[in-house]
Amino acid sequence: xxxxxxxxxxxxxxxxxxxxxxxxxxxxxxxxxxxxxxxxxxxxxxxxxxxxxxxxxxxxxxxxxxxxxxxxxxxxxxxxxxxxxxxxxxxxxxxxxxxxxxxxxxxxxxxxxxxxxxxxxxxxxxxxxxxxxxxxxxxxxxxxxxxxxxxxxxxxxxxxxxxxxxxxxxxxxxxxxxxxxxxxxxxxxxxxxxxxxxxxxxxxxxxxxxxxxxxxxxxxxxxxxxxxxxxxxxxxxxxxxxxxxxxxxxxxxxxxxxxxxxxxxxxxxxxxxxxxxxxxxxxxxxxxxxxxxxxxxxxx
Ligand SMILES: C[S@@+](CC[C@H](N)C(=O)[O-])C[C@H]1O[C@@H](n2cnc3c(N)ncnc32)[C@H](O)[C@@H]1O
Numbered sequence: 001x002x003x004x005x006x007x008x009x010x011x012x013x014x015x016x017x018x019x020x021x022x023x024x025x026x027x028x029x030x031x032x033x034x035x036x037x038x039x040x041x042x043x044x045x046x047x048x049x050x051x052x053x054x055x056x057x058x059x060x061x062x063x064x065x066x067x068x069x070x071x072x073x074x075x076x077x078x079x080x081x082x083x084x085x086x087x088x089x090x091x092x093x094x095x096x097x098x099x100x101x102x103x104x105x106x107x108x109x110x111x112x113x114x115x116x117x118x119x120x121x122x123x124x125x126x127x128x129x130x131x132x133x134x135x136x137x138x139x140x141x142x143x144x145x146x147x148x149x150x151x152x153x154x155x156x157x158x159x160x161x162x163x164x165x166x167x168x169x170x171x172x173x174x175x176x177x178x179x180x181x182x183x184x185x186x187x188x189x190x191x192x193x194x195x196x197x198x199x200x201x202x203x204x205x206x207x208x209x210x211x212x213x214x215x216x217x218x219x220x221x222x223x224x225x226x227x228x229x230x231x232x233x234x235x236x237x238x239x240x241x242x243x244x245x246x247x248x249x250x251x252x253x254x255x256x257x258x259x260x261x262x263x264x265x266x267x268x269x270x271x272x273x274x275x276x277x278x279x280x281x282x283x284x285x286x287x288x289x290x291x292x293x294x295x296x297x298x299x300x
Contacts, residue, residue, distance in 0.1 A: 051115030200229030
């Protein structure tokens with residue numbers, strides 16, 4: 001496969017148990033769900049969760065006829081599969097968003113939550129999501145906000161070198177970026193999205209508050225404050241609702257799910273444990289019900 005920007009590789013990681021389960025982040029999980037419910041149409045045909053990981057949020061998408069969980073980490077997808085089962089409504093796909101296997105114009109919704117902060121090439125990643133969506137489709141994008149209260153205070157006290165007000169992304173740890181809301185709005189617009197709504201999320205992400213204040217109260221307060229993000233986005237996490245622009249006719253939403261990442265053909269012979277591209281002959285792995293479009297198995 002040709003070179004792509006560096007990937008933050010979660011293969012084999014214990015992200016679920018190191019970061020979420022038993023780690024005191026129910027508040028973050030709950031306020032993200034509130035934002036998601038506000039921005040995503042409750043029902044639809046095909047939704048793709050880009051960077052869906054172990055399927056933490058997949059139970060929010062029960063109103064969709066088909067849900068593709070796409071992630072670069074096969075091991076996290078195996079955890080997602082254990083969690084959400086194999087009834088065929090949820091489809092598990094190991095792939096790199098920079099070399100997307102999602103068929104053009106074939107999805108009517110997408111989410112990308114806690115993922116873009118690992119992207120060095122934001123326009124390339126967003127462009128791939130836009131290409132998969134039909135005109136009018138909804139894309140809920142979450143990003144980490146560099147212009148947040150804590151960063152502004154640290155900057156004021158000269159405890160931090162970078163400015164929260166400048167537009168360029170800041171890489172605070174390798175392959176972990178915070179973004180200015182205006183930079184993200186411009187990037188979304190450049191690839192053909194119009195941002196309709198913006199929510200400020202997770203205002204009270206502070207250990208001491210989470211210990212002292214009952215979680216339901218914190219979640220309720222955050223829910224009240226979320227709409228302020230439309231004009232004043234200073235929380236650490238920003239959720240945006242973006243509509244795919246364009247008047248090219250939408251692909252049939254019951255048409256192909258995938259295209260070959262090598263040649264873009266949608267003529268794929270989907271066998272029980274392998275997918276063979278009829279366009280270029282590339283074989284892709286499909287072990288234990290998980291499609292794997294990261295590296296080809298072979299060419300014919
Ligand atoms: C912080 S986790 C978030 C997982 C999930 N969205 C959640 O909120 O629980 C980031 C996820 O992005 C995935 N990821 C990172 N780079 C990717 C890429 N280039 N293509 C697809 N997935 C990627 C990782 O494998 C990981 O599962």
